[in-house]
Amino acid sequence: MRTYYFDHAATSPMRQEAISAVVDVMNGGPGNPSSMHRYGREARQRVNRARDTIAALIGAKPAQLLFTSGGTESDNLAIIGAARAMKELGKTHIITSAAEHHAVLHACQSLQQEGFDLTVLPVDQSGQLSVDVVCDALTDRTGLVSVMYANNEVGTVQPIEVIGEAVRARGALFHVDAVQALGSLPIDLSKLPVDLMSFSAHKINGPQGIGALYIAGNVALSPIMHGGSQERKRRAGTENVAGIAGFAAAMKAASDELSSRKLLMDQLRQQWVDLMHQATDGHIAVNGHETERLSHIVNISFLGIDTETMLMNLDMAGIAVSGGSACTSGSLERSHVLTAMGIGDERLMSAVRFSFGLGNTLEELNEAAKSVETIVRRLRK
Numbered sequence: 001m002r003t004y005y006f007d008h009a010a011t012s013p014m015r016q017e018a019i020s021a022v023v024d025v026m027n028g029g030p031g032n033p034s035s036m037h038r039y040g041r042e043a044r045q046r047v048n049r050a051r052d053t054i055a056a057l058i059g060a061k062p063a064q065l066l067f068t069s070g071g072t073e074s075d076n077l078a079i080i081g082a083a084r085a086m087k088e089l090g091k092t093h094i095i096t097s098a099a100e101h102h103a104v105l106h107a108c109q110s111l112q113q114e115g116f117d118l119t120v121l122p123v124d125q126s127g128q129l130s131v132d133v134v135c136d137a138l139t140d141r142t143g144l145v146s147v148m149y150a151n152n153e154v155g156t157v158q159p160i161e162v163i164g165e166a167v168r169a170r171g172a173l174f175h176v177d178a179v180q181a182l183g184s185l186p187i188d189l190s191k192l193p194v195d196l197m198s199f200s201a202h203k204i205n206g207p208q209g210i211g212a213l214y215i216a217g218n219v220a221l222s223p224i225m226h227g228g229s230q231e232r233k234r235r236a237g238t239e240n241v242a243g244i245a246g247f248a249a250a251m252k253a254a255s256d257e258l259s260s261r262k263l264l265m266d267q268l269r270q271q272w273v274d275l276m277h278q279a280t281d282g283h284i285a286v287n288g289h290e291t292e293r294l295s296h297i298v299n300i301s302f303l304g305i306d307t308e309t310m311l312m313n314l315d316m317a318g319i320a321v322s323g324g325s326a327c328t329s330g331s332l333e334r335s336h337v338l339t340a341m342g343i344g345d346e347r348l349m350s351a352v353r354f355s356f357g358l359g360n361t362l363e364e365l366n367e368a369a370k371s372v373e374t375i376v377r378r379l380r381k
Helices: 016-026 038-057 071-087 102-112 131-137 160-169 241-256 258-279 307-316 336-341 362-380
Strands: 065-068 093-097 117-121 142-146 173-177 196-200 211-215 284-287 297-302 351-355
Touching: 016 241, 038 065, 038 241, 065 071, 071 102, 071 142, 071 173, 071 196, 071 211, 093 102, 102 117, 117 131, 131 160, 142 160, 160 173, 241 258, 258 284, 258 297, 258 362, 307 351, 307 362
Parallel strands: 093 117, 093 142, 142 173, 173 196
Antiparallel strands: 065 211, 196 211, 284 297, 297 351
16 A cells, blocks of 8 residues: 655654765764764764754854754753743743643743743744734743744744744743754844744754754753753763764755755645645635745644544555644643634634655655545545
């Protein structure tokens, strides 16, 4: 049976450049970057080269880039580490949005147990956060604001430049989860008003288990992992040298292909929406912002068909998709993002996320659409 992978927002296939970089490190013998001997020095050089490469591609200085195990750790370190540091200045108020990834929401909620005040702001029906709402929520006690660059379920892009300027004007730190935006949107941290930004390699065709956190030079951060002096004493633990090398290779390729990738993803997305309208006689709703969105993600409600039923039938037809975030797709809970958008039960309970990437073509979308049409007609009959 022919299979189709349309779940790149969950994880993406590793590209050959990243695989080669990982294998090269693994074939190079043992190497702990903290060791003083030749093997350790060689490993340290690999890490330094990768850090230089990634930092240059996002407009950061190498010293501002800290390697982590992935996006979730980067979010947790940014939020918990920055909030605890700001507490020393008497700033114990945190702001985020209801449409954030659970790595952000749960980290913020954990800080509530430590006595921090948390404000969770609403988003509109497109999933976008109002700048005025953010400004109204800011107080003199606000120490940290966390808003994602682009939503992982519906693709909506947030106005982080304007929000960042407002946050900085009130003396608070601004954290941005850019895990889904990396490789899809241009990022220049030498110009963006952002203090902390989270990244993950496996969303851009790099290896799983490796991520990064950008930390502006003037930002204090309390470590949440202890036991070593790695990463400038901010993240203890032996560095994942192979993963770091693979991350840098994937970043270089993603940067080189940024424009051409967007063009292809725009074509794929529009083609899929058109095909789904045809396959369902127009009985769908597209969730998210019409224009301010990522090119590779399209969240579609198949009106009248339950999400779990649709996912099961798509899987049996060889079409891999998701009901929302991969971190919650094993749960029967409805999407907290769509719930926050207030789109109504019919759309909420029938939503499916399709996300495209490396290897997808217009031809295979045409083929997969035929299976979707068959499934929809059978289920509605």
